[in-house]
Amino acid sequence: MNDDDARLIRSSSLMGLGTIISRVTGLARNLLLVAVLGTGILGDAYNVANTTPNILYNLLIGGALSAVFVPQIVKSFRDNDGGSAYVSRLVSLLMSALVLITVVAMVLAPLFISLYAPSFTGRSRDVTVAFALYCLPQILFYGLFGVLGQVANAKEKFGPMMWAPIANNLVVIALFTYFLTVVDEISLQTISDTQVMTLGLGTTLGIALQALILIPTLKSTGLRLRFRTDWRGVGLDKALRLASWMFLFVLISQLGFVITVNLATRAGVAAEAAGVAYGVGYTPYANAYLILLLPHSIVTISIVTALLPRLSSFVIDKKMDELKSALAAALRYVGIITVPASIFFLLFGERVAEAIFFGITEESAIYIGRLLSAMALGLIPLSINLVFIRGLNAFENTKYQVISNLVINVVAVTLSLIAYSNMEARSVTVGLALAFTASYWCGIVVTYFLLRKYTGALALGALLFFYLKVILAATISVLLVAYAAQELGLEGNIVDLVGVLAITSLLYLIVARAMKIEEVGQTIKVLLRR
Numbered sequence: 001m002n003d004d005d006a007r008l009i010r011s012s013s014l015m016g017l018g019t020i021i022s023r024v025t026g027l028a029r030n031l032l033l034v035a036v037l038g039t040g041i042l043g044d045a046y047n048v049a050n051t052t053p054n055i056l057y058n059l060l061i062g063g064a065l066s067a068v069f070v071p072q073i074v075k076s077f078r079d080n081d082g083g084s085a086y087v088s089r090l091v092s093l094l095m096s097a098l099v100l101i102t103v104v105a106m107v108l109a110p111l112f113i114s115l116y117a118p119s120f121t122g123r124s125r126d127v128t129v130a131f132a133l134y135c136l137p138q139i140l141f142y143g144l145f146g147v148l149g150q151v152a153n154a155k156e157k158f159g160p161m162m163w164a165p166i167a168n169n170l171v172v173i174a175l176f177t178y179f180l181t182v183v184d185e186i187s188l189q190t191i192s193d194t195q196v197m198t199l200g201l202g203t204t205l206g207i208a209l210q211a212l213i214l215i216p217t218l219k220s221t222g223l224r225l226r227f228r229t230d231w232r233g234v235g236l237d238k239a240l241r242l243a244s245w246m247f248l249f250v251l252i253s254q255l256g257f258v259i260t261v262n263l264a265t266r267a268g269v270a271a272e273a274a275g276v277a278y279g280v281g282y283t284p285y286a287n288a289y290l291i292l293l294l295p296h297s298i299v300t301i302s303i304v305t306a307l308l309p310r311l312s313s314f315v316i317d318k319k320m321d322e323l324k325s326a327l328a329a330a331l332r333y334v335g336i337i338t339v340p341a342s343i344f345f346l347l348f349g350e351r352v353a354e355a356i357f358f359g360i361t362e363e364s365a366i367y368i369g370r371l372l373s374a375m376a377l378g379l380i381p382l383s384i385n386l387v388f389i390r391g392l393n394a395f396e397n398t399k400y401q402v403i404s405n406l407v408i409n410v411v412a413v414t415l416s417l418i419a420y421s422n423m424e425a426r427s428v429t430v431g432l433a434l435a436f437t438a439s440y441w442c443g444i445v446v447t448y449f450l451l452r453k454y455t456g457a458l459a460l461g462a463l464l465f466f467y468l469k470v471i472l473a474a475t476i477s478v479l480l481v482a483y484a485a486q487e488l489g490l491e492g493n494i495v496d497l498v499g500v501l502a503i504t505s506l507l508y509l510i511v512a513r514a515m516k517i518e519e520v521g522q523t524i525k526v527l528l529r530r
Helices: 003-037 041-076 084-107 109-116 123-135 138-154 159-163 165-182 193-212 215-220 236-273 282-316 320-356 362-376 379-394 399-422 425-455 460-488 494-514 518-529
Strands: none
Touching: 003 041, 003 159, 003 165, 003 282, 041 084, 041 109, 041 123, 041 138, 041 193, 041 236, 041 282, 084 109, 084 138, 109 123, 109 236, 123 193, 138 159, 138 193, 138 215, 159 165, 165 193, 236 282, 236 399, 236 425, 282 320, 282 362, 282 379, 282 425, 320 362, 320 379, 320 425, 320 460, 320 494, 320 518, 362 425, 379 399, 379 425, 399 425, 460 494, 494 518
């Protein structure tokens, strides 16, 4: 392991620790949400409404903030003022746009609910629209968090952006704990206007706190920020042109997401009408996806966030060999976690869901577990694709990202529609999960060939051999533990799950060492020193 790789792991470990705590508290938040609102129509109403501001933010600005502006911000740090003027103009422009977007979104809230949940009528629609009105101001705070976080990342202060969501999660955990302990059972018909307001505004308060926490971090970087309106002729035009492609990128993603939510909510309503007593709509899908994202968020996002400023510098300085080496290293370090996690979710999906979801029926938990298993093998290409996308970000090519994303979503939507047309209502969401998995396996092929036009061929043979070794090590470890769990008759509770995870991890480290997968041991050493 060279110094750059060790530096990448150290930077990623700080973000990863923050992300672990963030995701664990986020999971606790969602478990409480499910315990309070269930996995049926009321849970879908809250989730659709609370997801809407995130969707709109990502569609209009968030996609650009996720990566497009980082190379531009890195370049501005070489200006005489250290980037203060450029960053001030960027922040001022984006926040002005977000205020306008938030106001318009609140006016159009009923239209958005019609798009995402057209089968909701009467009481279910009224509650969803009410939740949405209280949640839509989150757009402004998502934007503030995004722009301040990306400036901090460009300054290589990676930790705060990963730690700030913990504050948000703790606010919402307190909110749902209150409801769980002092409020009787809530249903779609019995939830009051005051309770809807409390849940909606409390959720928005968490997002606001998450954003405001980053302000001291920006002050510590030495940047002197102030509100400016001199936006023309100062270099923002290129960033905005790149962002326009990212608008198309996110628009494609959100159109695909609209169809997924639409089909899932339709299936949930149809299944309930057919007498299915457990939730099979959007809420189970969202919770399975949340669990799937745990290793992706902890490892992949941490690594690519630390990697992008370096890749941008390599492109600026025309150091292509170093860039290719950094991409290959990132792919290897991502694989040592996402591969075993993927195989573990595939075989233990139902056990995981049974252990962590309380307050719902066993059938509801098992269904979430089935969705997790259906998504499991999509975790590997999801992470690989993100590394390739960040490579394209470094070259400031957003057009190719749009092409890649279009292919992924066309595959997902096509397979989702086939599933909806040919599966009974209770099984449709499983089909949507399988469509997600297949779409990303197609996507990584497309994204790689687009990236190769800039980097030339990566050492795919070596990378494929590495992944095959990791897959073999992970499969051996997970199968041995699965066999032992079956023989011992372990139940689906949290104690057994923790034990299974610990033993699987230990076996994986032992097998990886025996197979001489050096990156696993090297990573452990760096983390222990860290």
